[in-house]
Amino acid sequence: MRITIRYEASWRNSFLDGSNNKPLPKGGRTFVGSMTTLGKRDNQGNYPNFIKREITHDTVMGILNRLIGDQRKLYQSRNCPKYFFSGLEEHISFNDQQNQSEPINTETVYIRNMEGNTDQNSFTGMIKANDPVFRSDYSNIFWGVLTLDIENLCRFIIDESFQIHSPKQFDPLDALQKLDELNRLKAIDVETVKNALDTLQKRFSDVAYKIVDNKIKPIELYCSALYLQISRLSQKYDVSLALTKNGGLAGISKRGYTPKDFMDRYTTGSKKPIWGNPYQLKERRKGEGEVVSLLTKANGTLDILLNIPDDKAEQLKRMIDDAGVSSFYLGKKGLAYVDVIR
Structure with missing residues (x-):
């Protein structure tokens, strides 16, 4: 069985730390997309908060669960005794083909920050010059x-x-x-x-x-x-x-x-x-000067290949049709939809 997904403007960066495969911490996952946080280096000189994401097996399983109407977190679905894909995941593979003819990261994205941070260089109100x-x-x-x-x-x-x-x-x-x-x-x-x-x-x-x-x-x-x-x-x-x-x-x-x-x-x-900031990382590289990295938006096609019995394939096709999911996110944002099911 093959399910072909077409997608546009799929975000390939993350601005939250932690993992989506674990229960949420008490205070939620930490926002790491602020300008200050993005520019912090680790001991090796890397930028650990500029997080890049690719389509993985978990991404594919999340899509399949979404298509049959299951909107729970993937780890929650997997822990359910009636998990539809129990015993089938090892027979599922995928092929992600990004459209290389279109630019994927030439647009600056502004991230909404609701943590209550304040602007380092601004103030409000009238100036008390008589202090x-x-x-x-x-x-x-x-x-x-x-x-x-x-x-x-x-x-x-x-x-x-x-x-x-x-x-x-x-x-x-x-x-x-x-x-x-x-x-x-x-x-x-x-x-x-x-x-x-x-x-x-x-x-x-x-x-x-x-x-x-x-x-x-x-x-x-x-x-x-x-x-x-x-x-x-x-x-x-x-x-x-x-x-x-x-x-x-x-x-x-x-x-x-x-x-x-x-x-x-x-x-x-x-x-x-501060209610938001551009998601970009500015760094100086030897021999290149200042390099600006932006949030990546990818367009392309995702083929999900399921090597499963015919009866399971027919049941899955029926569940997808019944759920009637027209479009969904692939990653954090973007537009994705089912193009063909064979």
């Missing part, structure tokens, strides 16, 4: 740390008597813009800032600065310098209103900053939820 950290007697001296070049920044870190003279009055957007500029600076040799880095490591012994190839990103020094400055200013000013309940700077750690957390403190609204 004490921006409108106090010490504000210009505090944020002036960000206006120093790297040489004077090192002098400031090492020498407590170093005076900052900054006429610029910052507001939340100015501070965030300056942090973004500093974050784009290239890593510098550790030897050029060794004394300043040693001072910071003694002052903040719990902080593990990220040093790669004997280089460090300047943003780590600037953020630590802000903490150093607020500590020095606390000896002369009341800086309690500028700090969070935990005694830190909102959205700024001693090694970096997070825009959404920073602006959450200085806006009237809450963090901006």
